[in-house]
Amino acid sequence: MLALSRKIGESIIIDNNVEVVILDIKGDQVKVGINAPKSVTIYRKELYEQIQTSNKEAAQSEVAFNELDKLFCSNKSSKNNDIDKKQEDKTDI
Amino acid sequence: MLIKTKCFGEVEISEEKVITFETGLMGFEDYKKYTLLNNSEKESAISWLQSMEEETLAIPVINPLVIKEDYNPTIMEDVINPLGDLNDENVVILVTIRVPKDITQMTVNLKAPLIINADVRLGAQVIVDNVDYPVKYDIYEIVKQKKGES
Numbered sequence: 001m002l003a004l005s006r007k008i009g010e011s012i013i014i015d016n017n018v019e020v021v022i023l024d025i026k027g028d029q030v031k032v033g034i035n036a037p038k039s040v041t042i043y044r045k046e047l048y049e050q051i052q053t054s055n056k057e058a059a060q061s062e063v064a065f066n067e068l069d070k071l072f073c074s075n076k077s078s079k080n081n082d083i084d085k086k087q088e089d090k091t092d093i
Numbered sequence: 094m095l096i097k098t099k100c101f102g103e104v105e106i107s108e109e110k111v112i113t114f115e116t117g118l119m120g121f122e123d124y125k126k127y128t129l130l131n132n133s134e135k136e137s138a139i140s141w142l143q144s145m146e147e148e149t150l151a152i153p154v155i156n157p158l159v160i161k162e163d164y165n166p167t168i169m170e171d172v173i174n175p176l177g178d179l180n181d182e183n184v185v186i187l188v189t190i191r192v193p194k195d196i197t198q199m200t201v202n203l204k205a206p207l208i209i210n211a212d213v214r215l216g217a218q219v220i221v222d223n224v225d226y227p228v229k230y231d232i233y234e235i236v237k238q239k240k241g242e243s
Contacts, residue, residue: 038171039175041172041220047220048220050204051119051202051220052119053120054120054189054191055152055189056121057191058153058189058190059150059152061153061190061192067196069137071240072137072138072155072236
């Protein structure tokens with residue numbers, strides 16, 4: 001990782017169009033200002049990580065998708081499911 | 094084209110069903126092409142955002158209005174500019190569902206919805222400004238209650 005020392009009011013430029021300015025330092029808190037093109041998304045890392053984790057957990061959803069569908073379909077169609085199931089049972093026999 | 098899917102076996106997906114997420118999804122930044130699948134026979138409210146590139150990558154998603162009627166995220170315009178002109182007709186908003194082994198602990202992510210322009214089939218996952226929209230919003234009780242009502 002590149003480490004640069006900066007004082008209050010000093011800044012760095014990334015990729016010619018993103019400027020990171022040190023606005024203020026109080027104790028262990030640093031206030032950072034960012035000037036970037038509107039197309040650059042800027043998030044607090046801990047929030048981004050929370051969403052990464054949430055997406056990964058969502059992709060590992062354990063429950064069989066049929067069970068999920070049962071939970072999310074209307075009662076009417078869940079009845080249909082029961083009929084389907086019965087028909088399946090019959091075919092098994 | 095024929096693709097392998099996590100929940101539906103091999104499925105034929107036509108080109109116009111492919112949705113491109115230019116910046117991927119958070120945590121899956123390398124995968125850009127997806128399609129939406131659902132179990133049409135069962136009229137389920139759930140769809141699966143299936144990666145066109147990775148068979149095992151499929152995320153259950155739902156229209157947030159099904160579980161939170163007043164869902165109205167505040168999104169910075171700049172963030173969704175790359176999706177083109179969005180209007181009531183072409184915008185599709187979905188939230189991801191997390192289903193752990195204990196199904197009663199299931200949640201949706203209200204903080205980072207998927208915004209899709211159905212006309213040009215471009216999508217993006219964005220972080221919304223609303224402070225009261227959590228990453229993990231419990232929905233089991235809500236879903237159960239709704240099922241009871243219908």
